[in-house]
Amino acid sequence: MKRASGMEGKRARWGWVFVAPGLLFFSLFSWYPIVNAFVTSFTNRKLISLKAPKFVGLQNYVRVLSSEDFWNSARATAVFAVGAFVPLLLLSLLFAALIVSLRGWKRPAQMALYSPAVLSSVVAALIWLVVFDPRGLANQALNALFGTPGIDRRWLADATMAQISTIVVYVWKYVGYFTILFVTGMGKIPDAVNEAALIDGAGPFRRFFSITLPLIRPTTVLVSVMILIQCMKTFSTQYLFVQAGAPTGPIEVMTLAIYNTAMRDLAIGRASAMSMLLFAVMLLLSWLQLRASRGGEDAL
Amino acid sequence: MKRIAFALLALAFVAASLSAQAPAVPELKGKTVEITIWTHEDVNRTAIEKRYIDEFTKANPGVKVNYVTYPSAKIKDIVTAGFAAGNGPDIFNLEIFDAYPFLAEGFVAPVDLKAAGYKSYKDIESKYVAGMLAPVVEGGKVYGLPLELTNWALFINKKMFRAAGLDPEKDWPKTWEEVRSVSEKIAKRDGQILLRRGFDFRYPYYLTSVVPMVEQLGGELVSKDGKKVAVGDAAWLKVFEYFRDFGPNGSNLGSPTYTAARKAFDLDKDEIAMSLSGLYQIPRLQAANPAFYDSKEWMVVPFPQWKDAKKVVPNNYYGHYYMVSSQESKLQQQASWALVSYMLSHGEEYLGKVGIVQPTKALMESAAFKAMPYSDVFAKDLAKAHIVYYGASSTKIDALLKEAFESVMLSGVEPAKALEKLRKSMAEALADE
Numbered sequence: 001m002k003r004a005s006g007m008e009g010k011r012a013r014w015g016w017v018f019v020a021p022g023l024l025f026f027s028l029f030s031w032y033p034i035v036n037a038f039v040t041s042f043t044n045r046k047l048i049s050l051k052a053p054k055f056v057g058l059q060n061y062v063r064v065l066s067s068e069d070f071w072n073s074a075r076a077t078a079v080f081a082v083g084a085f086v087p088l089l090l091l092s093l094l095f096a097a098l099i100v101s102l103r104g105w106k107r108p109a110q111m112a113l114y115s116p117a118v119l120s121s122v123v124a125a126l127i128w129l130v131v132f133d134p135r136g137l138a139n140q141a142l143n144a145l146f147g148t149p150g151i152d153r154r155w156l157a158d159a160t161m162a163q164i165s166t167i168v169v170y171v172w173k174y175v176g177y178f179t180i181l182f183v184t185g186m187g188k189i190p191d192a193v194n195e196a197a198l199i200d201g202a203g204p205f206r207r208f209f210s211i212t213l214p215l216i217r218p219t220t221v222l223v224s225v226m227i228l229i230q231c232m233k234t235f236s237t238q239y240l241f242v243q244a245g246a247p248t249g250p251i252e253v254m255t256l257a258i259y260n261t262a263m264r265d266l267a268i269g270r271a272s273a274m275s276m277l278l279f280a281v282m283l284l285l286s287w288l289q290l291r292a293s294r295g296g297e298d299a300l
Numbered sequence: 301m302k303r304i305a306f307a308l309l310a311l312a313f314v315a316a317s318l319s320a321q322a323p324a325v326p327e328l329k330g331k332t333v334e335i336t337i338w339t340h341e342d343v344n345r346t347a348i349e350k351r352y353i354d355e356f357t358k359a360n361p362g363v364k365v366n367y368v369t370y371p372s373a374k375i376k377d378i379v380t381a382g383f384a385a386g387n388g389p390d391i392f393n394l395e396i397f398d399a400y401p402f403l404a405e406g407f408v409a410p411v412d413l414k415a416a417g418y419k420s421y422k423d424i425e426s427k428y429v430a431g432m433l434a435p436v437v438e439g440g441k442v443y444g445l446p447l448e449l450t451n452w453a454l455f456i457n458k459k460m461f462r463a464a465g466l467d468p469e470k471d472w473p474k475t476w477e478e479v480r481s482v483s484e485k486i487a488k489r490d491g492q493i494l495l496r497r498g499f500d501f502r503y504p505y506y507l508t509s510v511v512p513m514v515e516q517l518g519g520e521l522v523s524k525d526g527k528k529v530a531v532g533d534a535a536w537l538k539v540f541e542y543f544r545d546f547g548p549n550g551s552n553l554g555s556p557t558y559t560a561a562r563k564a565f566d567l568d569k570d571e572i573a574m575s576l577s578g579l580y581q582i583p584r585l586q587a588a589n590p591a592f593y594d595s596k597e598w599m600v601v602p603f604p605q606w607k608d609a610k611k612v613v614p615n616n617y618y619g620h621y622y623m624v625s626s627q628e629s630k631l632q633q634q635a636s637w638a639l640v641s642y643m644l645s646h647g648e649e650y651l652g653k654v655g656i657v658q659p660t661k662a663l664m665e666s667a668a669f670k671a672m673p674y675s676d677v678f679a680k681d682l683a684k685a686h687i688v689y690y691g692a693s694s695t696k697i698d699a700l701l702k703e704a705f706e707s708v709m710l711s712g713v714e715p716a717k718a719l720e721k722l723r724k725s726m727a728e729a730l731a732d733e
Contacts, residue, residue, distance in 0.1 A: 047384045050406045069725075134493045134558070150491015156557040157548050159711040243373065245503055245556030247710040248703045263377050265696050266401065267732070268384075 034279070041272035048266055060273035070274065072249060073257035076163070077278075080238075080253055081231040083167040088227050091175050093220075096182030097208060110183065113176035121173070121236030128169045128237075129244050132156050156241060159250040166237045166251055174230065178223050185219025186212060221293040225286050232282050235259065254278045322352070322359040325415060325638040329362075333635045335628075336366040338382070338389040340375045340620075344583055345654045352643045363635050376695070383407055383627070390628050390636045393447050393620045396435050396687070397507055397694035402623070403436065403443050404692045409626040410441040415634040416641035432659040435690050436621050444621030445644055448656035450578035451617035451682045452502070452509060453674070454604065455565055455585075459597045460486055460496075460573035468599065473499075475607045476513065476542060479574070483546075483553045486573045492552065499574035500554035500561040501546075506701035508616050508688050509576060513539045516609040521689050521697070522730070529726040530719060538606075540708045540715035547709035556706060568592040576603070576615065579678045580655035600674035602681050614681035616688040619659075693729040700725045 041060055045053035064070045099109050116124060131137045132155035143149050155165045189212060197207050213220075235255040242248050242256070252260075254274065262271035339349075346369055353365045368389075370378050376398045382388040383402065393399070402408055411424060418424050421442045425433055428446065436444035454473070461468035464486045473479040483498025502509055511521050519535025522528070530536055546553050554561075561575035566588040582600075586593040603615040622644065624636040647663040650656050651672060657663065669675050689697065704722040707713040 046405070048380060048402060048405050048407060068721075135495070139493065150489075150493055152492035152494075152548070154548055154710075157555045157710050245558070245706075247706045248699075249707055249711060260699070263380055264699055265693075265729070265732075266380070 037272040037275050040269055041276050043269045045269040045272075046266050047262055047268045053269065056269070060270045061277070064270060064273050064277065069252075069257065073252050073254045076250060076252055077232060077234075077254045079163055080166060080170075080234060080251075081228060083163065084170045084231045084234075085224070085227050087167070087171050088175060088178060088231075089220075089224055091171065092178035092182055092223065095175065095179040096186055097212065099179065099183055100186045101204070110176075110180060113179050115176065116173045117177040119173070122240060124169060124173050125237045125240035128165070128172075129156075129240070132165055156244060156246040159247055162241060162246045162251050165246075166234070166241060169237045170231070170234060174227075178227065181223050181226075182216065182219060185216040189215045217293070221290065225289050228285055228289065229282055232278065232285075322355040322642050323417070323638070324359045325634065327415065327631070327634050328360045328638070331631060332362045332364075333631055334364045334366070335390040335632055335636050335639065336368065337391040338368050338370060338375065338379060339391075339393050340372045341369045342654060344587065345650070345656070348646070348649055348653055349643055352646065353639070356639050356642050360635070360638075363639070365639065383625075386627070388625050388627060390625055390632050391622060391640060392625070393622050396619045396621065397690045397698060399444070399621060399623060400435060400690040400694060401692050403438065407626055408443045408623045409628075409633045409637075410443050411445065411624075412634050412637040415638040416445070417638075418641075427660050427662070429659045429661055429664055431687070432619070435619065435687060436623075444623045445640055446658050447620040447622050447644065448580070448650070449617050449619045449659040449682075450580065450657065451678060451685050452576045452578050452603065452615040453677050453681055454499075454601045455562070455575050455577055455581065456599050456601060457565065457568065457573045457597065458599060459568075460570065464498075464573075472599075472601045473574070473604055474602075476604050477607050479604050480542075480546060480551070480553065483574070484551060487553055489552070494552055494554070494558070496570060497554050497558065497561070497564075497572040500558060500572060501543075501556075502561060502576045503556035504698070504702040504706075506705060507694065507698045508618055510539065510701065510705065511689065512603070512613040512616055512685075513542075513606070515613040516606045516611060518610040522726075526730070529730065530723040533719065536719050536722075537715050540705065540718060543705050543709045544715065549709070549712055555710070566592070568597075578655075579657055579672065579675060582673055583653065583655040600677045602677060612684055614685040617682055617685050618688040691730075692733040696729045697726055700729065 040053075042055055042057060043053035044056045044059075095113055099106055099113075102109060119127075134152045134154075134157075138155055139151070139153055142153060143151055154161050156162055193211055193215070194207060197211055202210065233255060234253055238251045238253050238256045239259070241251060255278070258271050258274045258278070261274060262268050265271075339345075346367075350367060353367055357363050357365060376394055379388065379392050379394060379402075388407070394402075399408075411418065411421070413420065413423075416424075421437075421440060424442050424445075425437070432446060432449055433442055433444075436442055456468055456472050458468040461471060461482075466482065466485060471482065473482045479499050486496065486498035487494065488496035507521075514521070514532070514535045517532070517535035517538055519530075519532030519539075520528075521530065523531050544550050548555050558564075559571070561572050562577045562581060564571040565573075565575040565577075566581075566585045568589055582593075585598070592598065605612055622640045624633055624640065626633075628636070644650075644658060647658040647660055648666060648668040650658060651663060651668055655672070657669070657678075663669055664679070669679075688694075691697075700722055704718045708715050708718045
């Protein structure tokens with residue numbers, strides 16, 4: 001292998017210098033915890049214990065996979081991920097198309113949509129707890145809209161509604177963020193392409209489906225992978241809703257179950273096994289999604 | 301009359317506190333020690349404890365104390381994370397069912413007798429009402445000193461009773477059946493939306509407050525030999541059914557998703573007429589709503605029993621014990637126990653200003669305790685009560701109870717199915733210990 005020399009070698013060395021802090025940060029705060037969790041998942045380590053942990057092989061994995069509670073949390077995660085993924089992807093795409101088509105007020109519209117993403121998840125959940133109170137805005141607004149006075153939709157006090165409520169909060173919080181990504185993707189489409197289509201007599205719908213959508217495919221793939229990963233990592237809303245009295249089972253997503261296993265049951269070995277399983281599922285889904293999108297590109 | 305006596309005693313505490321003198325601990329002379337206390341938020345308690353710390357550090361200039369408070373709902377996780385990371389506090393307190401796992405795992409140091417000013421562990425036990433130190437005695441050593449031991453009774457808003465056509469002095473509920481029927485009379489709704497509650501439970505304290513309901517009917521959380529869990533199907537099912545019928549899918553009288561009953565009670569805004577709380581709620585009520593406190597439109601009555609109860613079981617009492625970490629140096633442990641002992645030597649001021657009861661014989665027999673409004677109601681219930689369940693898995697068992705009861709109350713799960721799942725999960729939790 002030929003060593004880079006001269007100017008090229010110097011640039012490569014500087015490249016490593018610039019990348020080093022990021023690599024160090026990533027190794028310390030991402031790779032080390034992953035490796036640590038992987039090792040811990042094969043032990044009976046307790047979160048608070050003065051005894052040395054023992055190697056237990058696959059015992060934690062077997063117990064987790066045969067546990068009714070684990071499969072309930074897998075179900076809750078899947079319901080949440082699908083429930084939030086579809087509206088997040090469609091709404092952010094819709095809002096982005098609307099913003100791009102605006103002649104003015106683009107910035108204020110983007111800011112308005114993006115502002116919930118700036119809030120911490122805890123603050124967002126607390127705001128929505130007030131909205132979902134039986135006497136709160138959610139019931140009042142829907143009752144006024146549908147002419148159904150006195151109906152309590154039990155936003156937090158019903159198994160199905162609690163799941164819907166967490167999805168509503170999540171979509172509200174993150175739709176602006178993904179809209180901005182789509183706006184950026186749409187901004188990269190050369191004006192000439194749209195102008196040519198306009199001259200050919202294509203209407204706005206035709207231009208959107210035949211030009212915009214195919215040309216923002218890389219952005220769509222990126223956004224959909226990001227949404228999926230983020231949905232599977234959801235935690236704060238469910239945690240705070242359970243603290244506020246919502247039933248645990250229906251919204252005990254995987255991250256919340258991991259948290260409870262580690263912090264409440266103090267079984268950090270088992271919690272690590274659950275984390276590794278979640279990590280594997282997220283990795284697999286992201287890979288499948290990327291592969292499917294590449295397959296689509298090849299077919300074009 | 302009792303309230304006037306209480307006010308006079310409060311003045312006496314202030315006078316006594318001005319002349320307080322903390323002990324200089326010989327072991328700490330000429331040494332520098334930094335100790336950290338993590339405790340739950342309580343404005344009234346923080347004020348007096350900061351003063352005790354000032355007095356203690358003046359008498360022991362080498363000692364620096366970091367006093368940190370956390371919300372009650374978060375402190376357990378914070379203490380757990382602290383010890384897990386090898387960076388726990390020197391002094392901490394948690395409810396005993398959350399604190400016990402730390403003791404069981406060896407993270408708690410026994411009381412340093414010399415530093416704390418005791419002759420022996422028997423000497424410590426002799427100062428407290430029988431049985432009150434039981435959860436923190438292991439192998440003849442004492443591992444914690446009680447900051448408070450609390451039982452709950454039923455607070456009643458007399459105005460709201462009268463507004464519903466009830467006579468509070470006669471109609472206050474003695475049984476759980478009456479709690480429900482009185483609540484039905486007081487409740488106000490706009491369609492399905494509950495605007496005013498008669499009573500609501502104190503969620504999610506199921507070990508403290510709901511297990512006694514089961515025990516009244518002859519059921520048990522764990523059998524005496526520790527081999528069976530959730531004993532007595534009929535008792536458990538009856539309590540599950542009560543929660544189902546009380547909740548939004550039944551008579552719609554309350555739910556865990558509403559504002560905490562005791563907070564709404566203190567505000568006296570026509571939101572709730574009855575709530576469960578401890579003696580400490582009285583100074584909190586006084587601070588939150590002095591006009592309501594002075595109006596005498598509230599009273600406290602014993603914890604309700606079932607009409608067909610097999611035995612009288614008041615609300616369980618639970619304790620917060622100040623504990624000292626075994627992971628710190630001997631000197632830090634000595635300084636910590638000396639400080640804890642000094643702080644806790646002000647039992648009457650804790651009672652007068654914070655409303656928390658240290659179960660020392662001296663305090664329980666004192667004029668200060670007897671002068672506290674409704675202390676007799678709490679004392680009578682306490683005499684018949686037992687301590688809340690504690691063990692290496694008590695935190696998990698409390699969470700399992702919450703899940704089971706709220707699945708019946710909110711998610712429409714059949715009581716028998718919820719009981720079956722609870723029993724299985726509890727057995728697993730105990731097997732993991």
